[in-house]
Amino acid sequence: MLRFGPCLSSSFVLLFGLLLLVGCGNREDGGDDVQIEKGERSSTIEGAAARITAPTDSAVVDSASVDVTIEAENFETGVQTETDRAEEIANSGNGQHFHVILDNEPYKANYEAGTPFDLGDLGPGAHTVVAFPSRSYHESVKGREAHDLVNFYVQEESGEVMLGNRDPAIVYSRPKGTYSGADAERIMLDFYLHNVELGDDGYKARYTISDDGGAEVATTTLTEWTPAFVTGLSSGSYEVNLQLIGDDGEVVPGPFNDTTREITVETGEEM
Numbered sequence: 001m002l003r004f005g006p007c008l009s010s011s012f013v014l015l016f017g018l019l020l021l022v023g024c025g026n027r028e029d030g031g032d033d034v035q036i037e038k039g040e041r042s043s044t045i046e047g048a049a050a051r052i053t054a055p056t057d058s059a060v061v062d063s064a065s066v067d068v069t070i071e072a073e074n075f076e077t078g079v080q081t082e083t084d085r086a087e088e089i090a091n092s093g094n095g096q097h098f099h100v101i102l103d104n105e106p107y108k109a110n111y112e113a114g115t116p117f118d119l120g121d122l123g124p125g126a127h128t129v130v131a132f133p134s135r136s137y138h139e140s141v142k143g144r145e146a147h148d149l150v151n152f153y154v155q156e157e158s159g160e161v162m163l164g165n166r167d168p169a170i171v172y173s174r175p176k177g178t179y180s181g182a183d184a185e186r187i188m189l190d191f192y193l194h195n196v197e198l199g200d201d202g203y204k205a206r207y208t209i210s211d212d213g214g215a216e217v218a219t220t221t222l223t224e225w226t227p228a229f230v231t232g233l234s235s236g237s238y239e240v241n242l243q244l245i246g247d248d249g250e251v252v253p254g255p256f257n258d259t260t261r262e263i264t265v266e267t268g269e270e271m
Contacts, residue, residue, distance in 0.1 A: 033232035036189070036207065036220040041142060041227070042083055047074035048141045050098050050131040054116070055152040064123070064154055067116035070098050070131050077113045081135035089229070090183040091137040099140065099173055099192075101130045103162060104256050106176055109134070125159035127152055130171055132192050138174050139227055140192050147171075147192055162255045169194040169252075170205055170244035172259040175230075180266040184235075187265075189220075189228040191242055194256075198223050203252070204245040212237040221245070233265045 054069040055061055078095045080086060092109070099107040102119050110117045110131075119129070132140050132147035140146075151161040163169055171192040179187055189207050196203050200223050208219040209230065217238070220228055244257040251258050 033234075034209070034218040034230065035232055036209075036218050036228050036230045038220070038222060038224070039188070039227045039229050041225075042081070042085055042135060042139050045075060045133070045135075045141050048133045048143075049073040049075065049146045050133050050148050052129065052131055052148045052150045055150060057150050058152065060153045060155070060157055062155065064121045066119045066122050066127075066152075066154060068100060068110075068119055068129055068131070068150075069116050070100070070110060070113060070148070072098075072113035072133070075113075075133045075141065078111050079136075081137060083135075085139070086135075086137050089137050089186055089188050090179060095136045097134050097136075098131050099134045099138075101171060101173075103128055104172070104259060106261060107173060122154045124155045125153060126161045127154060128162040130163070130192070130194070134173075137188070138176075139188065139190055140173055142192070142225055147194070149194065163194065166195060167254055168196045168203065168244065169254055169256040170196060170242060171256055172242045172261060174227075175240055175263050176261060178264040178266065181268055184233065184265045184267045185231065187230050187233065187263075189230060189240070189242075193225055196244065198225055202247055206243045206245050208241045208243075209233075210239045210241070212239075214239075233267075235265055235267045237262060237264050 051071045051073060052068060053071050077097055080095050094111050098110040100110050101107045128151050130147060130149050134140055171194060173192055174190040175187050191205060198204060205222040208216060210216050218230060239260050239262055241260045244252045246252045
């Protein structure tokens, strides 16, 4: 059996340790380079609100093809939001809009207030639509009275609605879709609150980002209703999970309160 002197043994251990560090360094999915930091809210748009005028609450819609009409209060759609943030993150060239969320699916952007907006062909029974104003760079206009919620039925009054007027809920908004080039450098995480106030001793919002293999790459828990920003994601697919956490540390029951979306990041680097 080979035996090593004290100096050689120490050198071997050091070399082995260095090899382990090389093998366990930052992963190609971002690894330790991924950071999430809490941001500040954009300037308030005083009195801005979305109001769903059709369908009305509890209405039974005859056709499976459903339009929603959203009126704006103290809010202008189709214009650019003039703040520095519009130059710093993904921004829509079509301007300010409403985020329209049907049955907790990814939102659709409605850029024309007061014009019927197609929700698509819906199955029979209960449906829930949530709408709120969004700046051109997709940060929601936050406020207890700024959003609107309507529960309605298609063809028949059956099934359970997903969100009641008094239910505590967190509504996933961003991130969504594909982020390419400069837009991938700093990605906003944003949500909407319904009958909820966040705080150190109350409800909390928790984001968790995982790679396409299911490994967690970053997480953050927010105690204030603000956006957050993630940096350091490499090219690839990720799952973003948003949960509403109660004061007991558990996820609050409700279809909206544990939502996962898939996003794609294209940094320009070879994948």
